């Protein structure tokens with residue numbers, strides 16, 4: 511029997527009616543002769559609420575306790591979904607990440623999946639039962655409950671699809687697929703029917719939160735076809751697959767934006783070998799993910815280095831950079847949270863000169879100042895003021911005729 515993993519995001523299980531609608535869909539899929547493994551997120555904004563609750567209780571949140579808390583949201587939805595399935599006469603059983611053997615490293619709140627045992631899933635499927643798995647969580651090699659980072663239910667779904675050799679991993683959400691820009695910001699954005707893992711990776715890495723970056727990486731590495739679609743209309747959505755000849759040959763595929771990063775600047779660093787190495791080794795040792803890096807031309811034997819980091823890591827990053835700056839005799843460290851990144855994504859960029867120039871001209875026409883620029887073979891990103899970013903996305907979407 512074919513097997514699909516069906517993952518339902520927060521809005522898709524946001525209230526009792528939504529949970530019953532999801533149960534209906536699972537029952538329908540089973541009637542079509544397809545085995546289903548369901549993965550659920552926490553209902554609505556439950557995870558945000560739990561994080562706020564923790565913040566209101568204490569500024570000290572031991573990582574183990576943080577994960578113990580935020581992993582509970584998914585347990586609510588998994589058990590409710592099983593009850594809704596029971597009412598439809600579908601035999602189902604809920605499982606936590608730990609119960610299905612999702613083994614992770616010890617890095618609380620952003621743990622990496624190391625291994626998936628899935629014995630209990632196979633047993634449940636063999637018994638004709640629908641396993642409903644709590645997304646976003648696992649158990650560490652030290653036997654502690656861990657979570658996989660925000661949006662982590664996508665990673666759970668892909669990992670289970672890979673280990674079961676599922677025919678597809680369906681990601682049900684509140685939009686009908688992957689769009690040429692966030693449809694909430696650009697009403698003219700259109701759905702992309704098929705997209706390559708490479709482009710989807712760049713979209714996910716630059717703020718298109720419809721799929722979690724790590725989930726896309728995992729899907730590409732294990733060649734798990736992803737189908738992103740709506741749990742409101744149930745219509746076919748976007749297939750994320752290996753690049754093939756049927757794909758649209760667009761030069762630019764999507765415009766993305768991200769307001770989750772901040773900029774750190776270390777000024778007047780001595781300009782000699784080993785300085786950048788020291789600065790970024792110290793950041794890496796604190797598990798900080800650096801995105802863009804810009805070093806200014808040297809003047810009077812010193813140079814400035816700016817880089818971007820997730821806002822959630824800003825405090826630790828600045829503190830670490832200050833220590834390095836002092837050690838190296840730099841002038842000081844400043845930070846700026848009022849920045850956002852706008853990016854153009856497209857495999858066609860490799861072979862079409864002038865894309866970056868058109869991007870800068872478009873932003874210039876809108877009088878949007880560019881603070882930092884970075885490029886890869888299939889992406890160009892600019893850091894701009896937060897207040898300008900949505901206008902930047904809309905004007906670029908129009909300039910590259912993506913509507």
Ligand code: ADP
Nearest residue numbers: 519520521683687688689691692694718719720
């Ligand atoms: P879920 O809770 O189902 O995981 P998310 O909120 O994580 O849903 O992701 C879906 C949201 O991603 C959409 O509501 C949409 O606003 C946003 N989004 C951002 N960029 C894109 C894009 N390029 N295509 C589709 N959705 C996007």
Ligand code: ASP
Nearest residue numbers: 551557646660661662663
């Ligand atoms: N509930 C978790 C979050 O809000 C995981 C997820 O939704 O994928 O980040």
Ligand code: MG
Nearest residue numbers: 519661719720
């Ligand atoms: Mg999500």
